[in-house]
Amino acid sequence: MGAKILLEHIDKPGIRGYDVYRQNGGYRAVEKAVKTMTPDEIVNEVKTSVLRGRGGAGFPTGLKWSFIDKSNPTRYLVCNADESEPGTFKDRYIIQYIPHLLVEGMIVSSFALGANTAYIYMRGEFRWLFPILQKAIDEAYANGFLGKNILGTGYNLDLYVQSGGGAYICGEETALLESLEGKRGNPRIKPPFPAIKGLYGCPTVVNNVESIAVTPWIVNNGGAEYAKLGTEKSPGTKLISACGNINKPGVYEIELGLPVEEFLYSDEYCGGIAGGKQLKACVPGGSSVPILPGELLLKTAAGTPRNMSYESLSDGGFATGSMLGSGGFIVFDENACIVRNLWNFASFYHHESCGQCSPCREGTGWMEKVLHRIEHGHGNQGDIDLLVDIAKKIEGNTICPLGDAAAWPVASAIRHFRDEFELHVKHPELVRHHYMNDYVAPALHTA
Amino acid sequence: MSEIKFKPETMAQVEAIIKRYPEGRQKSALLPILHLAQEEFDNWLDVPVMDYVASILSIEPIEVYEVASFYTMYNLKPVGKYVLEFCKTGPCCLVGAEKIQDYIQAKLGIKVGETTADGMFTLKTVECMAACGYGPMMQVGDHYYERLTEEKVDRIFDYFRNTDPSKVYKTDPLTVAGLN
Ligand SMILES: Cc1cc2nc3c(=O)[nH]c(=O)nc-3n(C[C@H](O)[C@H](O)[C@H](O)COP(=O)(O)O)c2cc1C
Ligand code: SF4
Ligand code: FES
Secondary structure (H helix, E strand, O other), X not given: OOOOOOOOOOOOOOOOOHHHHHHOOOOHHHHHHHHHOOHHHHHHHHHHHOOEOOOOOOOEHHHHHHOOOOOOOOOEEEEEEOOOOOOOOOHHHHHHXXXXXXXXXXXXXXXXXXXXXXXXXXXXXXXXXXXXXXXXXXXXXXXXXXXXXXXXXXXXXXXEEEEOOOOHHHHOHHHHHHHHOOOOOOOOOOOOOOOOOOHHHOOEEEEEXXXXXXXXXXXXXXXXXXXXXXXXXXXXXXXXXXXXXXXXXXXXXXXXXXXXXXXXXXXXXXXXXXXXXXXXXXXXXXXXXXXXXXXHHHEOOOOOEOEEOHHHHOOOHHHHOOOOOOOEEEEEEOOOOHHHHHHHHHHHXXXXXXXXXXXXXXXHHHHHHHHHHHHOOOOOOOHHHHXXXXXXXXXXXXXXXXXXXXXXXXXXXXXXXXXXXXHHHHOHHHOOOOOOOOOOOOOOOOO | OOOOOOOHHHHHHHHHHXXXXXXXXXXXXXXXXXXXXXXXXXXXXXXXXXXXXXXXHOOOHHHHHHHHXXXXXXXXXXXXXXXXXXXXXXXXXXXOHHHHHHHHHHHHOOOOOOEOOOOOEEEEEEOOOOOHHHOOOEEEOOEEEOOOOHHHHHHHHHHHHHOOHHHHXXXXXXOOOOOO
16 A cells, blocks of 8 residues: 555545544644745745646646746736546545645645635536535635634735636646636747746746645655655656546555556556456546557566556657556556547547647547548548648647647557557448447457 | 526625636636526526626626637527536546437437427537546536436436426535435
8 A cells, every 4th residue: 555645534534524624634734834934945845845746747846836936926826626638537536525635735835835816726517516615715714724814924815716617728727827817718828937927917826736735745744755755756646537447447546656557457446457358558647648558558668567657657758658647547448449539539629629729720620530430431541641640730839738639649549559440441341339338359360 | 588687696696706806807707607697597698698797897798708609618509407418528438428328319309419399408418527437427507427327317317307496406416315
């Protein structure tokens, strides 16, 4: 069993409420931070922890905080609770079961950044979570941890929950800020970065729910203690939301560096492939990261066992590796159709493109169309190369990373499963199927 | 059509929301207020409703139309009493969502985007709802219905058909007996 930081108290009955949370050491970090530490000391602890942002990009949180423009007295902290990356459902878990952890994290992080107003931007579909989170916030106010003159120190902080309207792109931090300003979620051109010009033109830090929820532990125990956990390049723990064809889908906190094989097959975590089937492939970090065939998931191309960390999952680059991303671990069994899944993802990105850049707006649509015809048995000889070509033309040519996120899965699926695409094009009668999970690979000699 | 005006208790909520933002930044309240408007005015945003929201926030109507048409949660056309928002994204399909979707369509006799003749249900497909480990799933109102099976779908439809509409969403979503 690895260390637990976020979910240490998750099984305590009543942990969702203030009293039980407090009895289990809750809000001690706020007391310590506002009474005994300076904001810079907290930023330094977070830097020392080498915590990497848990929203997907993995950017070091302390470093991001140190970029905030302190010459402006009005600064904001905005929490990204838009959680819409297919395969990812971990932030929801924190808010649903231990909301005070996020509230406490918002308070210590806001104090570190010198923010007096903070927002939690939550996807609108989570409206059933609003009462849960709002109750936690109200309890924090009632106990003097939010509002004016927090714990008598003179520090003021107001914390609000903002609702989104249903748009994946609003998870991108500048689109999120646009949305929070009451506009369409069109990503902004960077620079300027939010740390210089963010919400209402003021310096702003945007962090993922999980990143913020870790900060109370770091304040209580010190960044150096955090850095001792996990691996050197991936310190600490990470929530992994595991789904797809496994026996035990769910949210798990793992110490980074856990062998992938153990995560996938041990009963403590995923419990192996459902229905006694074979592992075919895995998208280990949310729909935007490259897909890996089973062999390359468990071992790198060089034959080293892979572990759950930023560096190990990306070993081999895009040719033979993938990314830890958001921690959305999607497992495909032998009857999953890679082509149909890719078509599904392409249609997702096409639907979610904000439409500002033509390579993304048009390219995602073309990819969806081409994949639709391949999957439905009407593909043409040149279609597979056409897809690779479209993906190449999107990659790196767009305002925000959604374009790349749409392109990478295409390139990797074709690289690793070209045979399956060719079968769909050349012998559709051999691979006819109706659903994502009823694909039967024809015996090799018939193909 | 009766006059478009928020109930006093909703208006109080609207005013509280506007106070969350700095002076002059009241436009930030647009998305939350559109949700309230949709809830109060028959589950969709007719043009006069959007104009009303614009007037409350002192912004141009076009600013409201732009936003309402960008986000998928706002209905710009009338919908049934209950909107079934069914997740069609990959991870849910890996665990059988496509089959359940077929079942729902056959059972209700409608396709995606349509409303049943009795005006009860509108079927809408949506993208990943952050419930991938508990799929197939759909959202109806405030509740996520997860790990759907054909039998569960039957029970859910019966529940909506037989429950007093004023009570449907009042039950604690996390404990609706046997439905999750
Ligand atoms: C298309 C797109 C969608 C994103 N969705 C999310 C999301 O739902 N949640 C999230 O925290 N970050 C998301 N991100 C990453 C954010 O832009 C940003 O990097 C992150 O919120 C920063 O927080 P962190 O440093 O704590 O990870 C998304 C990025 C892109 C390009
Ligand atoms: S890459 Fe796509 S989503 Fe991002 S700004 Fe361009 S069009 Fe919009
Ligand atoms: S794919 Fe359906 S909830 Fe994520």
